[in-house]
Amino acid sequence: MLREAFVISDVLDKEEFDLGKDYFINHPTLRKSLLPTNALFVEYSKSGANLPPHFDANACTYTIDLCFYESHQWPLWVENTEFKYSENEAVCFFGEEQMHWRETLYEDNIKIGLGFFHYVEPTHWYFTEGPSYVETVRNDYRSKGYSYNRTNNTGMAPLGG
């Protein structure tokens, strides 16, 4: 299989890009301290897609949830706030501390592509203990009555949630 690198131009609208650039380049704390941990792309394509209420466990203190494409609008709830966002828009939240979920989407011909970008402080366990420490964190979640999120093996869902 031939693998080639490629460039995607104009991922963000120029005005939006400049806003983001100014925010991060001038921020007194974020640009000095935040470190990336992991990122993933997910496509939802089945009727009945769902995301039960959960916290994330896999080094996701700061989560940027970016919509690449969406056949249907599928709002993200963070605590008690509904975020309706569209292609090329992102919701920023604290994945480890703020419960988040989506309502079940009973539509046909779903095609929703999302990117998740995760960052932590340098003192986070991901860097002080190492990525494999996630198992200890998961055990701690379990002891507190949380179980794994079925649709995202990096996430945790409350039992019965």
Ligand SMILES: [Fe+2]
């Ligand atoms: Fe999550």
